Amino acid sequence: xxxxxxxxxxxxxxxxxxxxVGGRLPESARQRVLAGLGLITLVVGVDLALAWRxxxxxxxxxxxxxxxxxxEAIGIEAWLGRLGDRIQATVSRGEHSRVSEAFVTASLLFxxxxxxxxxxxxxGLTGDYEALATKSMxxxxxxxxxxxxxxxxxxxxxxxxxxxxGALSLGADAFENVLEGEALDALTSAGGVLIVGxxxxxxxxxxxxxxxxxxALVIAPGLVGIASLF
Numbered sequence: 643x644x645x646x647x648x649x650x651x652x653x654x655x656x657x658x659x660x661x662x663v664g665g666r667l668p669e670s671a672r673q674r675v676l677a678g679l680g681l682i683t684l685v686v687g688v689d690l691a692l693a694w695r696x697x698x699x700x701x702x703x704x705x706x707x708x709x710x711x712x713x714e715a716i717g718i719e720a721w722l723g724r725l726g727d728r729i730q731a732t733v734s735r736g737e738h739s740r741v742s743e744a745f746v747t748a749s750l751l752f753x754x755x756x757x758x759x760x761x762x763x764x765x766g767l768t769g770d771y772e773a774l775a776t777k778s779m780x781x782x783x784x785x786x787x788x789x790x791x792x793x794x795x796x797x798x799x800x801x802x803x804x805x806x807x808g809a810l811s812l813g814a815d816a817f818e819n820v821l822e823g824e825a826l827d828a829l830t831s832a833g834g835v836l837i838v839g840x841x842x843x844x845x846x847x848x849x850x851x852x853x854x855x856x857x858a859l860v861i862a863p864g865l866v867g868i869a870s871l872f
Contacts, residue, residue: 645765645774646807650800652782653752657797660789672791679787680844683751687841690756690834697827697866705832705862706855713854722746722853729798744795748788749802750852751840752781754859756830760821762807766814774807825863832862 664672694702713719726742752758761773781803789796821829836859839852 643765643808643811644769645761645771645778646804646811648771649752649774649778649781649807650804652778653748653785653800653803654797656782656785657789657794657800660786660796661794663786664790664793667790675787676791676844679784680841680846683784683837683844684841686755687834687837687839691831691838693827693834694831697824697831698869699831701824701828701862701865701869702831702835704865705828705858706835709832709858709861710855712857712861714851716857717854718856719746719851719853722749726795730795740792741795741798744788744792745798745802746853747792747840747843748785748796748799751784751788751837752799752803753806754833754836754840754852754856756826756833758807759810759829759833759859760826762810763814763821766811821863823866825866828862828866829859832858 667675691702723742723746726745729745730741755777757773757777761771761777765771765774785796785799836852836855839850839855842848842850843852
């Protein structure tokens with residue numbers, strides 16, 4: 643789990659830097675920082691989503707649509723929102739705070755990409771944490787931008803990273819022969835689509851409730867596996 647610990651440290655360090663910098667920036671500059679992060683996130687998401695060119699786009703389409711329906715039925719986004727609101731109510735003492743927004747946005751941004759899954763499994767199976775080290779650098783810079791605009795609630799996402807990536811690394815044996823070939827391409831593409839959704843929220847264009855689409859990361863590669871049986 644070395645890569646996960648590095649990632650957690652990067653998020654916390656990035657949040658600390660963002661809080662120091664953010665307090666000295668005017669509101670207009672903070673909005674520009676958030677918009678810049680949104681644009682970069684959009685480009686990264688589109689680049690990853692285009693991995694469907696190496697598989698059947700229907701796997702990705704089906705995964706995202708079915709994943710959205712399953713997530714909506716389960717109420718993943720609502721659950722994340724309630725958790726964030728509970729944390730916010732505990733720490734904000736009635737004052738206006740963006741802790742909930744920061745926690746949910748950062749948690750999704752740091753955990754829905756393919757590097758989260760593939761890197762964690764690779765770290766767990768072989769001890770090679772290079773992929774997670776790369777992700778840590780990206781998350782660290784994203785933490786700076788998010789913390790500068792949304793506040794210290796971004797640091798809470800370090801807990802999400804620890805739980806999600808830690809669980810994947812510890813259970814990596816179960817995925818050793820599953821995520822490869824077209825299944826990995828479908829996962830990567832579906833993750834890219836979700837990252838595009840996050841960028842839309844960062845750019846204040848539309849909140850597509852990305853949390854409810856998280857099951858797509860399981861369903862899209864699952865459809866590849868099902869199709870391979872026929």
